[in-house]
Amino acid sequence: MASERKATADPARSLAILWRTREPTSRSAGPGLSVDRIVRAAIEIADAEGLDALTMRRVGEALGVGTMSVYTYVPGKAELVNVMVDTAYGEMPRPAVEGDWRARLERIARDNLALYQRHPWMLRAETTRPVLGPHLVAKYDHELGAVDGIGLTDVEMDAVLTLVLGHVKSAARAASEVVDLERETGMTDGQWWQSHAPWLATFMTADSYPTASRVGTAAGQQHGAAYGPEYAFEFGLQRVLDGISVVVVERASSG
Amino acid sequence: MASERKATADPARSLAILWRTREPTSRSAGPGLSVDRIVRAAIEIADAEGLDALTMRRVGEALGVGTMSVYTYVPGKAELVNVMVDTAYGEMPRPAVEGDWRARLERIARDNLALYQRHPWMLRAETTRPVLGPHLVAKYDHELGAVDGIGLTDVEMDAVLTLVLGHVKSAARAASEVVDLERETGMTDGQWWQSHAPWLATFMTADSYPTASRVGTAAGQQHGAAYGPEYAFEFGLQRVLDGISVVVVERASSG
């Protein structure tokens, strides 16, 4: 395995696949395979059953084709996942920029969260080397539009975007883990905590970790109320935007 | 595979291992196996060669023991990774709380970053269900101390911590990917970008994505200067702390 890592060393090949540099072979022209059909099938599998269910055999099967045929169009699984990621970015909305920078960034954060909710496997797709596909570039360009011209340096613009998207990914990951847990155990998050609580209490008496007990209980009740991850996302997002605001205001008043 | 996921459904067993509820069997008493020895060996392997190199066979080998013997002490790989994570948390410093809340949170952020740098495999250890080991609880308790008594509600304290630790993990992950890339390709980050640039330019002309080109170049030069990830960490951390400050100040003045 090691799977979704180490794309082949050949950058030309990888980039060519990402950017679809290749006329669909003249001959046959029939319903033959193609990078697009492969990627679509793969995304469908990953959406429905998760990244663990995505195997080259499954992809071949889904396309009614031998396993190894897939390798004619894609050098390996790592590259396939790469293209999947870029393709998913491609389906994001890119609405015209409107509102102030804060509203725009907030919109971007929510769009990214929605993407991760639609394709939770993206949160687990480890890509050592950057994806660099056309849709990621388009996304980057579009999102930079939200923070362009508000007085930040180019490097700061990039850092702001990185910060916001990083927060979204963290929150999405947390939310996704809750969903996974529920699917795996058949218990809701609240039930799971309740079933573990007695055991935990055996080891961890309330007076040995007073703060953890108190706050953990409070936070746990949020989870029980089933909006824990959403709260963490919202709270964190507002904090992050507040923090960015400090810099923006500072730049506006001094520069 | 699916590997570092789905710990056995039995919470009692998992927790018992985490909390070491078990007297070291009276008999033999010799150099026999133990959860501790296994975990230490496993961490050593993961530190040196990454999570991908961590296999049950390797662990057995490292201990001069058959592969399946490991399963006497640990129900599976997922649980092993769980214990590894909790053990790693155990080696973090827990200095007495000092300075104002901002200094304390900053200290916590840096300590966590250092942990991830020492054990990069933690960034890839996917644990669907929370770890809930003794060291994680102790860490949580200690870190809550940094935000206790500054006017936040319990739920907010938890959210603040989640936000800061999430940022650290994001930044650490980005930094770790750069390191991985360098180890895998033998190129520095700058060299890698340079080798891809011509190909990228073939597809992406500067005028099709003007903002992305401009900012990407600026950000790329940061990477070339080899402090890209560090900058993202520092910038993001200050923004996050600024954002938290807004809430703390608000609470202090109104409540």
Next chain:
DNA sequence: ACGCGCGGCGTACGGCGTACGCCCGCGTTG
């Protein structure tokens, strides 16, 4: 008419996590 390039794929290899059941030596018991 012919050959060759390429899409398609069957087979096989090495590696993974781990189920299962055997062995053997110790501590306990009669």
Next chain:
DNA sequence: CAACGCGGGCGTACGCCGTACGCCGCGCGT
């Protein structure tokens, strides 16, 4: 002191994975 049972240790084997390699047969350019 002898018999026993239990539990640590482990060899073997199974079903999965990603993918290297080489063959086959079709359709096109000559």
